[in-house]
Amino acid sequence: MRRCAAPRKWGLWAGSATMVAAGLTAFAFQWRSLVHAMAGLRTLFGRRSAAAHDPVAHVEVPVSWFVAGALVSGAGCVAIMRLWWAVPVSLGILAVLLAFVLSLVACRATGETDITPIGAMGKVTQLFYGVALPQQMQANLMTAGVTAGAATAAADLLTDLKSGYLLGANARRQTLAQAAGILFGTVVVVPAWYLLVKNAAVISGDNPQFTAPAANVWASVAELLSRGIESLHPTCRAGMLVGGLVGVLLTVAEKFIPRRVVAWMPSATGLGLAFVIEFHDSIAFLVGALVAAAYARWRPAQAETYVVPVSSGIIAGESLMGVLIAFLGAFGLLGGR
Template sequence: MAPREQKDPQEKPEEQQHTEAQWFREVYQPGAVQLTVRSIVTGMFLGGIMCLSNLYVFLKTGWSLGVTVTACVLAFAMYRVLAALRITKREFSALENNAMGSVASAAGFMTGGGNMAAIPALLLLTGIRPDSIPLMVWFAVIAAMGVFVAIPLKRQLVNIDKLPFPTGTATAETLKSLHHHGQSSNKARYLIRAGAIGAVIAFLRDAKMRWLPFNLPAHFGLPFKLGGVAAEKWTLAFDGSLILFGAGALMSFKTGWSMLLGAIMNYAVLGPAMYARGAIESVVYKNIVQFTLWPAAALLVSSNLLSFAFQWQSVARSFSSVFALFRKRKNEEDDPLADVECPTWWFPAGFLVLAPIVVFLMMSLFQVPLWAAIVALPLTFVVGIVSSRVTGETDITPSKAMGPMTQLIFGAILPGNVVANVMTANVTAGVGLHSADLLTDLKSGYLLGANPRKQLFAQLFGVVAGAVVVVPAYNLLVPSAEVLGSTQFPAPTVLVWAGVSRALSLGIGGLHPAARTAIGIAFVLGIAITLLERWAPARLKPYIPSPSGIGMAMVVPGSNSIAMFIGASIAEFMRRRHPRVAEQTVVPISSGFIAGESLMGIAIAILIATGVLSK
């Protein structure tokens, strides 16, 4: 979705107030029921469930998926059922559902923004696993800091510049269709049924129980050899996971076919060639990815940083907007939204409370020097500003660029300290993600006439729920570093973060010469593809692969990329040939597959941990 025409950040305050006063008169709904006990409880429950699902999916694919629309559809359907059963009498309103969505999104995105990249990367690099309670506080404080960073940005980016924030706009439209037209029953039904199918498939595949007559195979190997080794050994197979199919259906077709291309390049060309040269010792996934990780990281870092550099105008507008906000308003006593918007002073107050906690945790949990922890704090605000505007304009939060950028900075100022390198990037990327997430929610609230203060409080409830859920789930799914980078949990983003940190802190001189050559080629390839994406003729752009798709395909099993390509292809076919059917089915069915299988996977892990099931 193309960004809307931007308004001048230097617009006179009187003109800004007129625009906001018009919204206050015509859109805002004073006295409407919004942040209620049931919206908080429902949001924490659904957000917690989706946090579990996102954690499982992240370890499988490297992606964190949006949760807000799914949570809103489920909450609407749930309260419709409760009303039909006369368990609840008062209608679950659109603004109440919107507040619930703010709680759910803050909880569901606890896996994003570097959280579930940094902590596992730290485990891989150092074997450090912080205790559960301090780690919960760590996640919650970083996310809460992102929430407070959004406060001074909201009026400029949402009210005045009117950035599109496409996901926020889509959420508002979904809530309007649900609550004003009742168009939820089919989507909710598809989602629940797909979830049940995903759960059954996962159970039949992964639950090893005596009374089960069979288990579904995890893979179906392709019937050919590469370099004298079966294709299945090179991870080229059809995967039996509906999570991968669903994730592919939710991504763009360009990313899907780029992942297939990356898998072919990696496992059918590069891998066999490096095996023949002795750079890969044996055809086992972990050995393959220990080599291919390096060119993958180089390609991802070069392409993402260059893409981010091309957004320099967004960066400039970000700081211009903030400077405009901190200039004193004229006639502040006449501010039409003084009792509705979050006061600007909440940001420095929240920052002053949370920043010392972050510094203390960086020092006590991760032994980051005091001066380095303090240096990271202003970076968090900078990253929050930039991430928020880029998300508003493009709907893409640039965590994949901002994390490595922080790693580069601390690799230069604190060489050799891999812990500081990883955890400072966790802070900056986490703050950026949660700032952008709240502003996305505030966009939907702005379109619906919601109270932004109540949405901020809703996000803080979600932050607590997500932090409490994600840590024990992570400890359960990742009992040791050996799980990471396996076919069960490829954890591609974790491998990239760990690889970048190791390269910056320890150097790449000890790598196989072929790996160093591959890094150089991949770095240039990432730049070349990004330049082509920007400057190639419009008719050729659909045929230029996604560098992120290729890079991620190089650190997940080939079977993952094949499954995601199939999902993306079917979704694209439906969107082109049957757009109305696709609008009703693609997102809910895909989300249902992902939620059902991931939650069953976590349930099976719990049963194994308690001894009910065998491994």
């Protein structure tokens, strides 16, 4: 029996269960978004009356563009999953179709609530392929990655297009610009990945350079589905049970408890994340939240104006410096590293 003695490993399972349960519960409360998204398919593929005249048809994206893009990108995803991750073609096609359906749900949820249920989208796919492809962690992760990636991109592009509509931009030109962004982004991202992540020790091990807490959650779910819950130590299973119950209860409470009380309740996602990430990161979050809360009580008007920009600048500065250090280390420009 595997041991679960390390506090970090135990916290990973408890925190993952909290976030997964909270995400799926919140997704269940958005069932109307699923219904509306499915109903929206009739608008997308339905026939338009020949007599009907759309004054903005010349700037809208035609359905033929969507079909062509879906066929090309879908075929590419299926081929890559088959060649590199041994996912059967039939299940690869199913993953693309599932990604399309869940992307509609993600877009609808983003449009209605400004919250994209990325985690829930991936977990739904992981649960499905945990049954369809048991004991295959890589295939489980890759198919879930297709779903979550499609949902994320679709929701982000929806936000871009909505901003364009508000500003009077041309939707066709926006779409072409986004397609160009895919091309140039791929050209840049792949070499950058190989430059920064030269071996697995950078993203895994006892002291990884890139902790990627969300990746740990995905990996833990894939490991659980491939090996079975019996492979976990009883304390890990107990942590998962408690974490799952806490995630469900907190999410349900947010829906039915008065808002003035909810303001004092911990976030299920934040609570679960604190178990997954490094302790010093959790402390940093706490210190930042306390400083922001104190500033908001001291100078409410100034806090409304400055807290978010200053916080964003701190996050961006730390991220950029981390990337700079990683590049300097990759080129051997940091002494002793």
